[in-house]
Amino acid sequence: MSVLVVGDGPIADHVRATVVSDVEAAVVVTAVDGRRGVGPVEELDDATIDAVFEQPMQKVIAGLQQAHAAGAKRIVVIVPTIGMSGGDRHAVHAALAEAARITVKSAARQWGAEGITVNAVALAPEEFGVDPAVSGPVAIAPRAMTGAVDPSNTVTWLCSGAAAHVTGQTVVCDGGLWM
Amino acid sequence: MNRLHDRVAIVTGAGQGVGEGIARRLAREGAIVVVAARRAETGEPVAASIRDDGGRAECIVTDVADGESVQACVDETVARFGRLDIMVHNAFMGGIPHKLENARIDKHWTNMSRTGVWASLFCARSAMPHLVASSRRPAGTGGGRLILITSPSGVEGSANIPLYSPAKAAQRAIAKSLAREWGPHGVTVNCIGPVAGSPALLTAFERNPALQNAIEARTPLGRVGDITEDIGSVALFLASDDSAFVTGQTMICDGGSFLGL
Numbered sequence: 001m002s003v004l005v006v007g008d009g010p011i012a013d014h015v016r017a018t019v020v021s022d023v024e025a026a027v028v029v030t031a032v033d034g035r036r037g038v039g040p041v042e043e044l045d046d047a048t049i050d051a052v053f054e055q056p057m058q059k060v061i062a063g064l065q066q067a068h069a070a071g072a073k074r075i076v077v078i079v080p081t082i083g084m085s086g087g088d089r090h091a092v093h094a095a096l097a098e099a100a101r102i103t104v105k106s107a108a109r110q111w112g113a114e115g116i117t118v119n120a121v122a123l124a125p126e127e128f129g130v131d132p133a134v135s136g137p138v139a140i141a142p143r144a145m146t147g148a149v150d151p152s153n154t155v156t157w158l159c160s161g162a163a164a165h166v167t168g169q170t171v172v173c174d175g176g177l178w179m
Numbered sequence: 180m181n182r183l184h185d186r187v188a189i190v191t192g193a194g195q196g197v198g199e200g201i202a203r204r205l206a207r208e209g210a211i212v213v214v215a216a217r218r219a220e221t222g223e224p225v226a227a228s229i230r231d232d233g234g235r236a237e238c239i240v241t242d243v244a245d246g247e248s249v250q251a252c253v254d255e256t257v258a259r260f261g262r263l264d265i266m267v268h269n270a271f272m273g274g275i276p277h278k279l280e281n282a283r284i285d286k287h288w289t290n291m292s293r294t295g296v297w298a299s300l301f302c303a304r305s306a307m308p309h310l311v312a313s314s315r316r317p318a319g320t321g322g323g324r325l326i327l328i329t330s331p332s333g334v335e336g337s338a339n340i341p342l343y344s345p346a347k348a349a350q351r352a353i354a355k356s357l358a359r360e361w362g363p364h365g366v367t368v369n370c371i372g373p374v375a376g377s378p379a380l381l382t383a384f385e386r387n388p389a390l391q392n393a394i395e396a397r398t399p400l401g402r403v404g405d406i407t408e409d410i411g412s413v414a415l416f417l418a419s420d421d422s423a424f425v426t427g428q429t430m431i432c433d434g435g436s437f438l439g440l
Contacts, residue, residue, distance in 0.1 A: 086355025094352035102348035103338025
């Protein structure tokens with residue numbers, strides 16, 4: 001069964017190409033653009049806050065509503081871990097990421113009675129274009145695992161019937177960087 | 180009594196509730212407090228009451244959803260008192276219960292986004308140079324502090340007001356980011372997640388005593404917090420020299436109801 005994917009860009013394209021499900025499912029990719037609006041907070045202007053936080057956050061809300069309206073029983077929201085770690089000169093990106101991640105918990109609480117699970121998958125900030133040399137380290141130690149990280153199987157599992165009793169959670173899929 | 184002697188603090192939303200409690204507690208420790216309230220009708224009486232109690236306080240009418248208004252508040256504070264050491268952003272236009280699938284941006288999100296997320300950034304960007312200057316003062320005479328008032332709902336989500344949670348969560352992420360950004364300047368940034376007897380909650384208790392019983396029953400300490408003695412004292416810690424090595428953290432101050440951090 002195909003999965004509704006809400007969002008644009010390489011992560012969304014990869015999810016479209018790889019994730020399938022045995023139940024109605026949807027994936028919302030948070031539009032964090034780690035290359036845009038990077039800078040010290042005292043230089044932030046309103047247009048940047050609107051473009052980098054407000055409009056993408058409204059798209060997350062709309063994406064969740066679209067998923068619910070489409071009858072999805074499994075909903076996954078993809079975010080970067082920078083919302084949990086914070087990031088130097090990335091306050092607006094972190095705000096968006098964490099707002100999206102916690103919206104997942106609210107949705108899980110409201111929609112659980114309908115048999116809908118809502119979870120987050122958190123990827124390394126670099127996947128969203130964040131330069132760790134600017135934002136600072138996500139963790140106090142290097143990534144535990146080596147090699148490329150592909151979140152497809154994690155997302156696929158959360159979209160499956162097998163994950164029926166997992167909701168409101170964040171699965172960090174970054175090879176053991178953020179712990 | 181003088182842990183904040185002559186330091187200057189702005190407390191937004193100090194015309195009532197948690198903000199008022201924080202303003203009173205900081206003033207009791209010698210801070211000059213700017214009661215930043217959207218309406219003079221609420222802010223002026225609080226400032227006057229603090230003065231009547233022997234403290235120093237002035238009201239500056241401020242709309243935190245408007246960046247220019249926040250900047251004007253900071254500019255006026257520094258013009259009047261010569262410095263700004265402590266910025267507490269508490270003001271928030273709360274949400275109304277809603278179903279997420281039917282939520283409307285204009286009705287259920289915009290006010291919370293503007294007064295929670297945008298206003299936190301406004302307060303940060305306007306206060307930043309003054310907080311840095313405070314941290315450059317000799318030890319014991321300064322120390323820049325930004326304190327954002329969030330909520331346990333910003334960590335655990337909300338079934339009743341689902342879009343309240345992301346607005347509060349974003350504030351925590353902003354605090355962590357600015358803790359990294361401003362750490363080299365010696366400025367600390369932290370959050371408080373209170374459950375306190377604000378006027379809104381006390382009114383709800385009057386209308387629905389069962390709600391009070393339910394909240395108290397799930398709280399290990401068996402009560403909601405007092406805005407001044409409980410919440411204000413946590414703010415005092417984060418504003419004072421005692422917390423000089425604490426940054427990027429959220430202090431949930433709810434009597435032990437939420438234990439998930």
